[in-house]
Amino acid sequence: MSTTLNNKVIGGSFIIEDVDTIITPEDFTEEHRMIGETTTEFVAGEIEPRHEEIEKLNYDLTRELLRKAGDVGLLGAEVPEAYGGLGLDKVSATLLNERLTKASSFALSVGAHVGIGTLPIVYFGNEAQKQKYLPTLASGEKIAAYCLTEPSSGSDALGAKTSAVLSEDGTYYTLNGTKQFITNAGFADIFIVYAKVNGKDFSTFIVERTMDGVSIGPEEKKMGIKGSSTCPLILEDVKVPAENLLWEVGKGHLIAFNILNIGRFKLAAGCVGSSKDTIEYAAKYANERTQFGKSISSFSLIRKKLADMNIRTFVLESMVYRTAGLFDTGLAEVDHNSDNVGQQSAKAIAEYQLECSINKVFGSETLDFVVDEGVQIHGGYGFxxxxxxxxxxxxxxxxxxxxxxxxxxxxxxPGTLVKRAMKGELPLMQKAMALQAELMEPIPAPVLENTLDQEIHLLKMAKKLFLMAGAQAVQKYQMKLEEEQEILANLADIMIQVFAMESAILRTRKLIDRSGEAKAQLAIYMTTVFVQEAFGQIENYTRETLAAMESGDTLRTQLSILKKLTRKPVMNTLEIKRNIGDRVIATEKYAL
Incomplete structure (x- = not known):
């Protein structure tokens, strides 16, 4: 079974197939670079001088700046040109999103508006809804918010209690309920609200702030992102016109989850930008701060920290733009003038829901690592x-x-992967059965002749480890696998590391082909170190998973196979990290 269809990569197929090429930041066109520069200039000119005011949560200022962002096209990147937007591709929108992160809390206000606030109408709205709402959303005249979470339902989104009852004459729905932790709620004009029609059919509505019965609760006092608005939305007998139903009754879960997929991906893109910014702050501080008569950047432990920060950011950046490329291919097939545009959009976005979750987890944990090390490099001043x-x-x-x-x-x-396999969309179990036969034979030593051959070999072995552990889990637990959360988490972490390893390898190979090994040396260093360390983590996840499922002779046999699959030479990664750290210190920014 092929894992490509009409040149479109099938979501999740990376774990069982080799991938040849991906979209990388080195593929940016002149138009991409112009979009990036426009965003950077806007943030530097309009946002950075007013950071302190924004952090005090000034509604009027935020709205003023959002309107200015709309004037330069930053709010309409993904809105089709027919409705006042720019109709840009996902790579462009991702670069814009990355560059906005210097705007701190304001970037979140923009992100909630353009992503989860506006895209539901872009992808699932009918023509009348698009004509009515998208032009003012793209310009910043109106601001949007996304309302899914409730006091009693967070992760369990479908457990929402907000109700919608259709009037006898069929002209309006009456909505009642409370939404919680709603970004932009304090000043938003348009709310994408999820409610159950007749207590069962999860559906989506476009609610306007001016409708009777709409009110906003007090601002939450938050740990961070203080310059963004976060309030409850309260709906009391709100009469929403029937034409404000988004898509169809009972299709709300498809809208909610697919918009969340996009949101997860966009979050990861933002983490790229914030990680780069933090590396810059930390490197500059390390060069300026002196202790024991010399700058702290001369200490090898500080260089190692900066190297690790740079490596993880490089890998995350590779993953994010790879995923943007996947979306561009998939969404290019959506006909926005079609009567079933909602179904087409849902299918195109859902194709890469697994990759979106991978980006979100790796991105958020990369940024947490980077900012933590950034504070540590600053010492007491970081506090x-x-x-x-x-x-x-x-x-x-x-x-x-x-x-x-x-x-x-x-x-x-892993849950999504297994479901896709059960539907016949991915040959997961066929690949696992073929691997079982292969593992009964001696494993030949890899031929390592070229740069990154060792890393490519480890990537292939990592995929085999996933198939080995994953197939064992499916066979042992079958329909009860979803109850084995620790095993699922380990399988997820293997998949995350595989996607990350592969993204870095493919990007670096592309750099070598384009510019030669000398110019790609830093990328080679970072890929080599990351693959070595990620493979060690994968080995540990696999061992722990196998030990949780089996014991005795069966486990000993499996651990023997594990040992064969994980043979690799010892590498001096500390020396490589010194070279990477030196480059970061010399450039005082994210280095590549």
């Missing part, structure tokens, strides 16, 4: 608000909770 890294540290923490907690996403990653 002081005067230094930007302190805010980055606080703002980062929400990302592991936003858009579905990382725990939920870890359960979704």
């Amino acid at each position: 002081i608000q005067e230094y930007r890294v302190e805010r980055n540290y606080r703002d980062s923490r929400i990302n592991r909770i936003f858009e579905g907690t990382n725990e939920i996403n870890r359960l979704l990653i």
Whole structure:
């Protein structure tokens, strides 16, 4: 069974197939670079001078700046041109999203508006809804918010209690309920609200702030992202016109989950930008701060920290733009003028839901690592608000909770893969059975002749380890596998590391082909170190998973196979990290 269809990569297929090429930042066109520069200039000119005002949560200022962002096209990137937007591809929108992160809390206000707030209408709205709402959303005249979470339903989104009852004459729905933790709620004009019609059919509505019965609760006092609005939305007998139903009754879960997929991906893109910013702050501080008569950047432990920060950011960046490329291919097939545009959009987005969760988990945990090390490099000053890294540290923490907690996403990653396999969309079990036969034979030593051959070999072995452990889990637990959350989490972590390893390898090979090994040396260093360390983690996840499922002679046999699959030479990664750290210190920014 092929894992490509009309040149479109099938979601999740990376774990069982070799991938040849991906989209990388080195593929940016002149138009991409112009979009990036426009965003950077807007943030530098309009946002950075007013950071302190924004952090005090000034509604009027935020709205003013959102309107200015709309004037330069930053709010309409993904809105079709027919409705006042720019109709840009996902790579462009991802670059824009990455560059906005220097705007701190304001970036979240923009992200909630353009992503989860506006895209439901872009992908699932009918023509009348698009004509009515998208132009003013793209310009910033109106601001959007996404309303899914409730006081009693967070991760269990379908447990929502907000109700919608159709009037006898069929002209309007009456909505009642409370939504919680709603970004932009304090000043939003348009709310994408999820409610159950007749207590059972999960559906989506476009609610306007001016409708009778709509009210906003008090601002939450948050740990971070203080310059963004986060309030409850309260709906009391709100009469919403029937034409404000988005898509169809009972299709709300498809809208909610697919918009969350996009949100997860966008969150990871933001983590790329914030990680790069933190590396810059930390490297500059390390060069300026002196202790024992010399700059702390001369200490090898500081260089190692900066190297690790740079490596993980490089890998995350590779993953994010790879995924943007996948979306561009898939969404290009959607006919926005079709009567079934909602179904087409849902299918195109859902294709890469697994990759979105992978990006979200790896991205949020990468940023948490980077900002934590950034604070540590700053020492006591990292704990002081005067230094930007302190805010980055606080703002980062929400990302592991936003858009579905990382725990939920870890359960979704292997769960989605197994469901796709059960539907016949991926030959997962066929590949696992073929591997079982292969493992009974001696494993030949790899031929390592070229740069990255060792890393490519380890990637192939990592995929075999996943198949080995994953197939064992499916066979042992079958329909009860979803109850074995620790095993699912381990399988998810293997998949995350495989996607990360592969993204770094493919990007670096592309760099070598394009510019030669000398110019790609730093990327080679980072890929080599990351693959070595990630493979060690995969080995540990696999061993722990096998030990949880079997014992005695069966386990000993499996561990013997594990040992054969994980043979690799010992590498001096510390020396390589010194070279990477030196480059970061010399450039005082994310280095590549």
